[in-house]
Amino acid sequence: MPQRFLKDLDAVATVEYDSTTRGWILSIGGTEQSHVDLEDSHRVFYEYLQRVANVVDVVKDPGVPVQAVHLGGGAMTLPRYMTATRPGSRQIVVELARELPDFVTTHLPLPPEAQIQVLTGDARESLPRLREVGATPVDVVVLDVFAGDGAPQHLRERSFYREIREVMTPHGILLVNVGDDPGLAFFREQARALSVAEDRGSQPVFQDVWCLTEATMTSGRHAGNLILVASSQPLPGWWKEHLMAAGPHPAAVLDGWDLSQWLAEHQR
Numbered sequence: 001m002p003q004r005f006l007k008d009l010d011a012v013a014t015v016e017y018d019s020t021t022r023g024w025i026l027s028i029g030g031t032e033q034s035h036v037d038l039e040d041s042h043r044v045f046y047e048y049l050q051r052v053a054n055v056v057d058v059v060k061d062p063g064v065p066v067q068a069v070h071l072g073g074g075a076m077t078l079p080r081y082m083t084a085t086r087p088g089s090r091q092i093v094v095e096l097a098r099e100l101p102d103f104v105t106t107h108l109p110l111p112p113e114a115q116i117q118v119l120t121g122d123a124r125e126s127l128p129r130l131r132e133v134g135a136t137p138v139d140v141v142v143l144d145v146f147a148g149d150g151a152p153q154h155l156r157e158r159s160f161y162r163e164i165r166e167v168m169t170p171h172g173i174l175l176v177n178v179g180d181d182p183g184l185a186f187f188r189e190q191a192r193a194l195s196v197a198e199d200r201g202s203q204p205v206f207q208d209v210w211c212l213t214e215a216t217m218t219s220g221r222h223a224g225n226l227i228l229v230a231s232s233q234p235l236p237g238w239w240k241e242h243l244m245a246a247g248p249h250p251a252a253v254l255d256g257w258d259l260s261q262w263l264a265e266h267q268r
Contacts, residue, residue, distance in 0.1 A: 015103075024075070026108075036075045041083060041084040052078060052227055055212070066082070067090050069094065069142070069167070071142065071145055072123065073093035079116050084111070091115060092133070093119070094126045101118045127163050127164065139172055141173070143164070146176075175227060176194070183220060194228055206230040212251070212253055215252040
């Protein structure tokens with residue numbers, strides 16, 4: 001089993017084949033981080049990432065390339081998926097652990113046609129570098145760095161979301177994976193931060209904020225992952241039915257109105 005000690009994270013990374021799920025699993029510090037099917041990049045195993053992929057499928061017409069930034073890369077499952085489904089997409093992966101991308105690509109090689117560039121560093125501090133490497137404006141930003149309420153404070157602030165919006169196209173989509181404990185206090189904090197973030201002219205940064213998750217998560221009684229979808233333009237109404245049908249099931253899709261009502265009902 002290949003492994004490497006990651007100094008930046010003070011943890012050991014391993015890659016191991018899992019015959020049950022027919023894929024390679026990247027674990028860091030003993031916790032599963034990513035699942036990769038080297039035989040089929042269209043296949044996304046983790047449910048929360050399937051929901052993200054479903055949104056990526058509709059941000060533009062099928063097959064049309066996009067400019068994407070992944071804040072947090074893991075084993076680059078989603079960049080591989082976007083390479084397969086949207087050939088020619090240019091993608092930037094920002095990864096905090098300096099040694100992780102090389103470890104991943106050595107043992108889980110990227111497709112030869114992939115146009116993926118890796119930037120090493122903090123998710124927020126790396127945003128100005130996107131302009132330096134000509135990666136802006138961005139069609140899709142995927143923020144996948146949160147591990148619950150222990151997330152660094154500078155990544156939890158409304159101003160961070162404003163800075164992300166500043167590197168996006170007018171119709172760009174931000175997808176935020178929020179893993180949380182029962183009660184969903186951290187999710188509620190981030191959903192509100194996205195909803196009330198303002199630009200430098202005191203205007204809302206994102207006009208529409210939705211949530212995708214497993215249906216039982218809306219009770220607030222379980223731990224799990226919820227996906228926030230944000231745009232500075234109203235999201236198409238047909239997305240709701242489409243994303244609900246796309247699953248994984250049982251699925252819940254809260255549009256902007258639904259999410260605001262849910263937040264009002266779950267203030268504590």
